[in-house]
Amino acid sequence: MNTPANRPAPSGAFEYLTTKKDEFVGWARKFSLFPYPFVTACCAMEFMSVSSTLYDTDRFGAALPRFTPRQSDLLMVVGTVTHKQAPILKKVYEQMCEPKWVIAFGVCASSGGFYQNYAALPGIDKIIPVDLYIPGCPPRPEMVIDGIMKLQDKIAAERHPIINEKF
Amino acid sequence: MSAPPTTLPNPIRPAFDTGTTEGSVIVNIGPSHPATHGTIQIVAELSGERVIRTDVHCGYLHRGFEKECESHTWHNLIPYVDRLNYCSALINDFAYCEAVEKLLGIEITPRARYLRTLLAEYSRIADHLTCIAAALMELGAMTAFLYLVTIRDYIYEHLADLTGARVTYSYGRIGGLAHDLPAGWLKRLEEILTEMDTFTGRVHGLVDRNRIFIDRMRDVGVISTAEAINWGFTGPILRSTGVPRDLRKDTPYLAYAELDFEVPVGIKGDNYDRYYVRMREIDESAHMIRQLVEMLPDGPLCVDDRRCTFPDKQLVYTEIESLINHFKLVMEGPQVPPGEVYSAQEGANGELGFYIVSVGGGVPWKVHCRSPSFVHMGGVHKMLDGYQLADIVPTFGSVNMIGGECDR
Amino acid sequence: MSAAVFEQVREHLGPVAQEATVAHGMLALLVEPPRVLDVVRTLRDQFGFDMFLDVTAVDWPEREPRFDVVWHFYSTRHFVRVRVKTRVPLADPTVDTLVSLYGSARYMERECHDMYGIRFRGNDDLRPILLYEGFEGHPLRKDYPKQKEQPLVPYRDVKP
Numbered sequence: 001m002n003t004p005a006n007r008p009a010p011s012g013a014f015e016y017l018t019t020k021k022d023e024f025v026g027w028a029r030k031f032s033l034f035p036y037p038f039v040t041a042c043c044a045m046e047f048m049s050v051s052s053t054l055y056d057t058d059r060f061g062a063a064l065p066r067f068t069p070r071q072s073d074l075l076m077v078v079g080t081v082t083h084k085q086a087p088i089l090k091k092v093y094e095q096m097c098e099p100k101w102v103i104a105f106g107v108c109a110s111s112g113g114f115y116q117n118y119a120a121l122p123g124i125d126k127i128i129p130v131d132l133y134i135p136g137c138p139p140r141p142e143m144v145i146d147g148i149m150k151l152q153d154k155i156a157a158e159r160h161p162i163i164n165e166k167f
Numbered sequence: 168m169s170a171p172p173t174t175l176p177n178p179i180r181p182a183f184d185t186g187t188t189e190g191s192v193i194v195n196i197g198p199s200h201p202a203t204h205g206t207i208q209i210v211a212e213l214s215g216e217r218v219i220r221t222d223v224h225c226g227y228l229h230r231g232f233e234k235e236c237e238s239h240t241w242h243n244l245i246p247y248v249d250r251l252n253y254c255s256a257l258i259n260d261f262a263y264c265e266a267v268e269k270l271l272g273i274e275i276t277p278r279a280r281y282l283r284t285l286l287a288e289y290s291r292i293a294d295h296l297t298c299i300a301a302a303l304m305e306l307g308a309m310t311a312f313l314y315l316v317t318i319r320d321y322i323y324e325h326l327a328d329l330t331g332a333r334v335t336y337s338y339g340r341i342g343g344l345a346h347d348l349p350a351g352w353l354k355r356l357e358e359i360l361t362e363m364d365t366f367t368g369r370v371h372g373l374v375d376r377n378r379i380f381i382d383r384m385r386d387v388g389v390i391s392t393a394e395a396i397n398w399g400f401t402g403p404i405l406r407s408t409g410v411p412r413d414l415r416k417d418t419p420y421l422a423y424a425e426l427d428f429e430v431p432v433g434i435k436g437d438n439y440d441r442y443y444v445r446m447r448e449i450d451e452s453a454h455m456i457r458q459l460v461e462m463l464p465d466g467p468l469c470v471d472d473r474r475c476t477f478p479d480k481q482l483v484y485t486e487i488e489s490l491i492n493h494f495k496l497v498m499e500g501p502q503v504p505p506g507e508v509y510s511a512q513e514g515a516n517g518e519l520g521f522y523i524v525s526v527g528g529g530v531p532w533k534v535h536c537r538s539p540s541f542v543h544m545g546g547v548h549k550m551l552d553g554y555q556l557a558d559i560v561p562t563f564g565s566v567n568m569i570g571g572e573c574d575r
Numbered sequence: 576m577s578a579a580v581f582e583q584v585r586e587h588l589g590p591v592a593q594e595a596t597v598a599h600g601m602l603a604l605l606v607e608p609p610r611v612l613d614v615v616r617t618l619r620d621q622f623g624f625d626m627f628l629d630v631t632a633v634d635w636p637e638r639e640p641r642f643d644v645v646w647h648f649y650s651t652r653h654f655v656r657v658r659v660k661t662r663v664p665l666a667d668p669t670v671d672t673l674v675s676l677y678g679s680a681r682y683m684e685r686e687c688h689d690m691y692g693i694r695f696r697g698n699d700d701l702r703p704i705l706l707y708e709g710f711e712g713h714p715l716r717k718d719y720p721k722q723k724e725q726p727l728v729p730y731r732d733v734k735p
Contacts, residue, residue: 039205040228041571042253045297045334049323052316067201079205084707085227086728087175088199114246117231117721118714119706126730138334176727178707182700226705233690234714234721269599396625396651399679410651417654508599509647509658511628522645524633537629537647545682574705 018167025160029073029099030152031061036072038092041079043106046138055141060148069095074151075128080108081121093128099160101131101151106138113137181210182222188214194556198227202305202560206570207544209551209559216555221548225541228570236534240500241267241341241475244534249335251536252572255294255515257286257326260339263534265420266510266521267341270503271475278466279343284422285459286326286338287512288452289356292363293322294515294567295445295452302442302564303374306383311373314366321359328352341501342476343469353460360453367449375443384439388550388562391436398546401539402517403448404566407433407440414513421512425462426455441565475501500529509537516540516567540573580653584622588614603658611661612671615646619676624648624657627677630684632691636717640664644693646673663693672698690715 035057037047050057057063066072069092081089093102104124107113110133112122124130131154134147161167186193197208208224232251236244248263249256261283268275275283296319304312323333329352330336330345338345374380390400392408405412411430415423431447433440469476473492482489503525511520517539524533543566550562581602585595591614594605606614618624628647635641640662649656663670672695673680684695685704692713695701703710707727712719 037201038199039201041206041230042250042334044205045253045323048297048300048316049320049333052320053313054317054320065201080228080230082227082229083724083726083728084178084229085198085206086726087178088227090728091175092199115230115235117234118719118724119229119231119234121726122724126726127728128731140333176709178709178727180702180708182702224704226703226707229705231714231721234719238721394678397678399627399677401626412651506598507633509601509656510599511656518628518649520628520647522629522631522647533633535629535631541682541686542679545679 021162021167022158022160023156025162026156026158029160030155033060033062033074033101033148033152034064034066034072035062035074035076036067036069036092036096037065037076037078038089039078040081040085041106041108043079043108043138046136046141046144047076047078047105050141050144055145057145057148060145060152062148069093070097072096073099074101074103076103076105077109077124078105080106080113080115081124082119083121084119086121086127089124090127101155102128103147103151104130104133105144105147107135108137109133110135178227179208179224181224183210183212183220186212186214187219190214191219196559198224203563204301204568204570206574207563207568209563211551211556211559213556216557218551218554218556218559221551221559223544223547225544225568225570225573227574229574230571232575233533233535236531238530240529241503241531242496242500244531245339246335246337248536249337250571251538251575252294252514252516252519252540252569253335254297254569255290256335257290257338258294258512258514258519260336261287261421262510262512262514262519263521264339264341265512266508266523267475267501267503269508269510270506270523270525271341271472271501272504273342273470273472273475275343275470276467277464279468279470281422281459281463282344282348282468283339284426285456285463287421288455288459289322289326291515292449292452292456293319295449296322298515298564298567299370299442299445302561303370305560305564306380308374308380311370314370318359318363318366321362325352325355325359328355340469340476342472343467347468353463356456356460360456363449363453367446371446381439383558383561384442384565385437386435387438387554387558388441388565389435389437390546390550394549395436395546398549399542400517400546401542402514403441403444404436404517404543406430407444408436409434414511414518422459422462426458428455438561438565502527502529503531511537514539514572516543516569516572519572536572536575538572538575540568540570541575544568544573580622580650580655581657584618584657587621588617601656601658603660605660605662608661608663608670611646611659612673612676614659615648615673615676618648618657618659622650623652624650626651627673627679627683628656630673630680630687632687632693632715634691634715634717642668642691642693644670644687668692669694669696671696674698689713692716 104110191214197203206227210222212219296315300312300315330338413430478489483493505527507524509522520537522535526532592604626649633643646659
């Protein structure tokens with residue numbers, strides 16, 4: 001992706017406009033994430049905790065889960081994904097519209113965790129691209145919030161083409 | 168940007184794909200669905216809004232627990248056991264440890280016995296809080312969800328003080344527990360229980376006599392006692408049908424024989440009864456915990472048996488026998504004599520049993536978990552058929568299917 | 576009380592069973608495969624073992640017959656448990672189904688079939704329950720390697 005280091009240096013009014021537009025759209029997108037909680041296992045407990053009163057994702061704009069992939073832009077894969085569940089995950093990912101981001105929540109979603117056997121998928125990045133990995137079994141809510149903030153930094157630094165791929 | 172969608176294989180084969188009546192529709196609910204707790208797929212045949220029959224599919228969270236157990240030592244598989252019923256992880260730990268202790272023929276110390284009972288009840292409270300919070304949230308009562316999850320968060324932080332982890336603790340050990348209570352733990356326990364009484368009182372006030380709640384939960388998902396026993400229901404679901412079957416009273420284990428508690432039962436076996444039985448069980452568990460805090464004896468925590476208990480660290484660093492003992496316990500695992508045992512405890516959902524086969528040696532030959540949620544999934548269609556589509560959500564929430572336990 | 580029930584069961588079913596032992600507070604009966612259904616029906620109707628807890632299998636690859644199929648029952652009246660075991664060979668791992676006696680047998684027999692390949696005569700619904708359509712083999716058998724995966728979705732190239 002176009003991180004700040006790779007982005008060509010702005011060299012004119014058009015590029016200045018594009019950069020400012022990207023910053024504005026990035027700001028809007030990062031503070032209004034609609035997660036799709038693809039919840040399977042124990043990490044769900046921490047997901048419930050992080051969405052609740054003591055550690056609140058509403059402060060980051062990421063509180064309202066949309067339980068349909070058509071209306072959400074952040075796919076949070078929470079918990080172990082098994083081979084049986086893999087087609088479901090792929091279908092849900094493909095049903096989401098651009099722009100979309102994927103968080104692998106928990107070590108089972110990141111790498112399979114300690115379930116290295118015939119049943120568990122060794123990490124969801126084997127079937128879908130992942131933007132952020134939050135390790136932990138399950139991760140503490142503070143780690144999740146740290147992860148969401150890192151994702152927000154990543155979204156802010158991305159390019160956001162709106163009209164065509166140049167602007 | 169992304170490749171065109173490919174045809175994905177269907178991992179299941181539904182039991183029916185044509186309807187039985189004119190104009191009926193077959194609808195797929197799940198498995199990625201908020202109300203089915205993420206891992207259950209229900210293929211329902213609907214006639215309008217009425218459910219004619221359902222086919223419940225589980226297995227989307229089958230993580231190969233039993234196969235993993237056959238390649239780890241008796242101690243090393245305690246984290247796997249934790250993640251079965253992850254809402255009340257300590258109960259799984261203690262049920263498994265008790266089964267292995269039966270095979271080893273050791274009896275745990277009094278302090279460990281009372282402490283295990285206390286923590287098992289504490290975990291049960293956390294599980295019931297989670298179940299009720301999720302069930303109420305799925306009906307739309309967000310406030311009740313936030314109240315109960317706040318208390319559950321306090322419980323998690325408190326258990327993190329003791330065990331080091333919030334959700335999956337790995338605190339039970341064969342022969343006792345990992346380590347003793349830190350200072351001030353019991354005082355904080357009392358604070359949490361008092362606050363929990365306030366919050367559950369508020370939830371009672373919001374929901375118990377609420378017209379909408381009663382309309383949605385009363386006489387919905389009814390099951391009779393005979394049917395419940397035939398389909399293998401145990402735990403709060405069986406108790407909600409009116410029979411006081413509870414392993415803590417019927418076949419007492421740990422310290423339950425010395426405690427004074429009631430077994431709450433329902434009247435009709437519907438969703439409202441299951442909700443109320445769980446709320447009352449939270450009160451009973453708090454009552455038991457308060458008794459146990461008074462009764463907790465001093466003394467050693469782990470039984471002093473070289474076969475399974477790690478020697479004191481000071482001795483490991485200074486004596487050669489303790490060093491070898493520690494080394495063998497870590498590398499080869501505790502040597503459990505050959506035999507088989509089935510040992511069950513009252514989990515938060517019902518009878519949680521472990522069937523363990525040992526051939527001597529540090530690695531089990533077979534560890535099988537008899538999980539209540541899996542058996543309940545076999546019988547839940549009795550509670551879903553004949554009701555409305557919208558009733559599937561609260562009925563399913565009241566059954567408290569935990570994916571890790573169901574699919575293992 | 577449990578000892579009395581075990582004595583009664585042992586007296587009545589002792590002749591039919593190959594072995595009847597009491598260990599760790601539970602009576603274990605070893606019966607031959609054709610007699611399993613009758614033994615279970617007697618246990619349920621006469622001795623009150625009305626709750627079917629579990630069916631599973633144990634794989635002994637060095638032994639012939641290879642599989643032990645193990646059932647557990649609980650009596651909600653006497654508060655005791657009993658175990659019924661039988662031995663079946665790899666060539667014909669078939670036992671009778673308990674679906675006619677207990678409704679909960681349906682799913683549990685499906686799981687046993689999934690994991691070990693035990694066929695239950697009379698249970699017409701032995702679809703995979705914990706595994707998925709297209710999975711070949713029975714993972715809990717000792718000769719199935721733990722890490723042999725059979726992915727449904729082909730892996731993509733992971734670029735770091």
